[in-house]
Amino acid sequence: MAEPSAVVLLSGGMDSTTLLHAVCRTPGMERVYALSFAYGQKHSRELEMAAWQAKAAGVARHEIVDMAFFAGLTRGGSALTDPAIDVPALDTLTADQLQQPPTYVPNRNMILLSLAAAWTESLGAASVYYGAQAQDRYGYWDCTTEFVQRLNQVFSLNRGRGVTIRAPFAMMPKSDVVREGLQLGVDYAQTWSCYRGGTRPCGVCPTCVERQRAFAAAGVEDPLLKAENRNQESRNV
Numbered sequence: 001m002a003e004p005s006a007v008v009l010l011s012g013g014m015d016s017t018t019l020l021h022a023v024c025r026t027p028g029m030e031r032v033y034a035l036s037f038a039y040g041q042k043h044s045r046e047l048e049m050a051a052w053q054a055k056a057a058g059v060a061r062h063e064i065v066d067m068a069f070f071a072g073l074t075r076g077g078s079a080l081t082d083p084a085i086d087v088p089a090l091d092t093l094t095a096d097q098l099q100q101p102p103t104y105v106p107n108r109n110m111i112l113l114s115l116a117a118a119w120t121e122s123l124g125a126a127s128v129y130y131g132a133q134a135q136d137r138y139g140y141w142d143c144t145t146e147f148v149q150r151l152n153q154v155f156s157l158n159r160g161r162g163v164t165i166r167a168p169f170a171m172m173p174k175s176d177v178v179r180e181g182l183q184l185g186v187d188y189a190q191t192w193s194c195y196r197g198g199t200r201p202c203g204v205c206p207t208c209v210e211r212q213r214a215f216a217a218a219g220v221e222d223p224l225l226k227a228e229n230r231n232q233e234s235r236n237v
Contacts, residue, residue, distance in 0.1 A: 005031040005125040009116050010062070012036065012050035014191045014211060015169055016131035018181035022168075023129050024057045025184060031060040033123060035116050038064060039108060040071020040081045043197025052190045065115065070108070078105040080195060087195045089204040090138070098138040101206055103195055109142035110151065117155060117163040124161065132167040133174055135210055145170045174210055175217035182220065189223035201225070 006029065008020045024032050034054040036047055047064060054062035071081040079085040079102040088102055109132075116128045132143040141147060148167045155163050169177055181188065193211045194201040201208045201224055215222040 003029060003126055005029070005033070005060075005123065006127045006129055007033045007035055007116055007120045007123065007125055008059075008129045009112060009131065010034040010036050010050045010054060011131070012046035012048070012053065012191060013131070013193050013207070014181065014188060014214075015133045015174070015177055017049070017053045017188075017191045018177050018184070018186055019129055019131040019169060020053060020057050020059070021184045021186050022180065024059070032057070033119070033125070034059045034062040035119060036062070036064045037067050037112055037115075039067040039105070039112070040069070040074070042080060042083065042087075042195075045194075045197050046192040049190055049192045053187075056187065056190070063119070070111075074106050074108075079103050080105050087202075087205050090206040090209045091204070093138065093206070100140070101138050103206055104140050107142070109140075109147075113151060113165055117165070120163045121158075121161050126162070127164050127166050130165055130167045131169055133169045133177060134171055135174070135206075138206055143170070173217070174214035178214050178218040178220070182218070187223070189226075191224075 003026070006023055008016070008023050010016045010020055020032070020034060023029060034050070036050040038044070038047060051062065051064070074081045076082060079087045085102060093101055113128060113130060120128050130148070132148065145167065148165050148170065152165055155165070193207045195205045195207055196202045203212065212222060
C-alpha cells in the first residue's frame with residue numbers, strides 16, 4: 001500500500017535534493033514534508049538551496065530547525081562546526097582519515113534522524129527519507145546501511161505509531177544519483193555541496209571532489225561549474 005505522507009531530511013545538497021524530488025513523485029504519495037537543520041555549520045548556502053528546492057518540489061511544509069548550539073557542543077570535533085578547524089582537501093587525507101574524515105560531525109545524523117522521527121510520528125506519517133549515500137573514497141559510519149538498520153531496530157520498539165528510516169541511495173554510486181535526478185528534472189544549479197561555503201565550489205574538499213566525479217561519470221557537466229566556466233570565458237573575452 002502506498003504511503004500517504006512522508007518526511008524527507010533535506011540538507012540542500014545533491015543527494016537529499018534528488019531524494020526529495022523522487023519521493024514527491026512516488027505514486028500515491030499525497031503529502032511530503034521537508035526538514036532541514038541549521039546545526040552550526042560554517043555557512044548557510046546549503047539551507048538557502050534547501051528552501052529553494054522544497055518550494056520547487058511543492059512540499060506541504062518545510063521546517064528549518066535552529067540548532068546553532070550544536071556547534072558549541074561539537075567544537076574541536078568537526079571541521080564543519082569549528083571555525084578553528086580548516087576544511088581539508090580530499091587529497092590531503094590519510095588512509096585513517098578516509099575512514100572518518102575531519103568533516104565528520106559527532107553523532108549529528110543520529111540526532112537529526114531522531115528529531116525527524118519525532119516530527120514524522122507527530123504528523124501521523126510512517127517514514128523518514130534520508131539521503132545517505134555511499135561515497136567512493138571516504139565514508140561515515142552514520143551513512144551506512146548497517147546504521148540505518150540498527151536505528152530502525154530501535155524505532156521498532158515504539159508501541160504505538162512507529163517510524164521507519166528509509167535510505168534508498170545508501171548503496172548507490174553517486175553518479176547513479178545524478179542520473180536519477182536528471183531524469184526527474186532536478187535543477188542541480190540550485191544545490192550546494194561544498195563544505196567551505198563561499199560563492200563558488202572550492203573544488204578540492206571531499207564533497208566537491210565526489211560531486212565532480214559523479215557528474216563526470218554520469219557524462220554531464222555540473223551546472224554550478226558550467227555557470228562559473230561561462231563567467232570565466234566572458235571575463236577572458
